[in-house]
Amino acid sequence: MQKNFIFLFLLLISPLWAVNVKNVEFFDRPPERVDMMITFDSAYKGEVNEELKDDYRLLILKGVSIAKEREEKISTFDIGSIKLFNNEGNLYIAIFNPDKVAVYASNVADGFGLRFRITPAPSNALEAMKANAKHLNPSVSDTQNPTTLNLPLKDKDSTLDFKTDIGTSAMGQIEYIIFLIVMVIVIIALLLWRRKVFGGQPILLNKRGEAGKKQDDLRIISQRPVDMKNRLVTFETQGYRYLVILGTNHSTLIDKIPIHKESATDFTQHFKERN
Structure with missing residues (x-):
């Protein structure tokens, strides 16, 4: 009985230590990229795990929860949609049509925000640039922003590393x-x-x-x-x-x-x- 009470007590107070999503913003900038900015109510110090499925790519933030499931329709380079939902106490981000995109992450200073930059996969990047050359800036592309750590994604069960933007400030x-x-x-x-x-x-x-x-x-x-x-x-x-x-x-x-x-x-x- 005492063990059950302790377990119930820990279960009730566990949300006090959880990191909650305050806001999610999408910045669709065709044809170059899609930026997704997630802000938290407290600093997030964990990792971003990644799993590559047949029809979608999963980004997993352990110990993070969102109050309401959200799905955003994206038209840039045939992504389809991006869906955020809770599963087993973690935040899952599903990016559909995973073969055509590459994902880069950067941690906002102090860990109160996390930015995901989604760009065409290397094999499709040249085609997207040729098809939409009039929209591109001839200067350095935003995908080479020094505040973003560009890492190739592994096939499955990998970790997506990120770094902070605090160096600039x-x-x-x-x-x-x-x-x-x-x-x-x-x-x-x-x-x-x-x-x-x-x-x-x-x-x-x-x-x-x-x-x-x-x-x-x-x-x-x-x-x-x-x-x-x-x-x-x-x-x-x-x-x-x-x-x-x-x-x-x-x-x-x-x-x-x-x-x-x-x-x-x-x-x-x-x-x-x-x-």
Whole structure:
């Protein structure tokens, strides 16, 4: 009796640890591919098993369940349809007409999503491209997207590997950190250069925040980011205004403009002459 109670208790709470499908989206892009995006309510860390049958190809996600069976009609390269359903506590994805397609998988960052890319099989890919050449982009095909791991499918009972897309975002964060470090180094270099050239004299500001009349003062007029790697900076020093692009790898001088300031004496003399 106690064993039956424990079994019943485990059976009731087992859905708490299961990964549930939140949403399934299909992106039919003939004639190149069909993308199927599955999102989960929690991270999926398991494998994608594969079985090749006579009339369909099965993709199996262990420990995943979907609330309602779904079937999507697909017209691209004669797939027929894609069906998602539960079986023995696992999610089954059946792709009909399996001989004409190849399947590639990529795991969205943190495992909260899984993308399947379905393309014509290698033997049929050339025919599909010739028949629909006007729809194709002459650049690199999306099937060679670096975030997708392209793996040939075995005949049956194989595992479809996948990798995450987190590498791209991590690389972007690393580049941004490098950019910040370079910007700090450039600012420190400017401060050291100013101290060396001008003897460490402070920049004098009037009530309007403008620099004093000393031609040796260095004043940053404005700065704004151009992109993650470059920043546009305008500053004045030694009677000139400089427009510079500061980048992570190099800096470029855009323009150098002399500053013409009419002194108070010249203005008074000009006023007397007019009167």
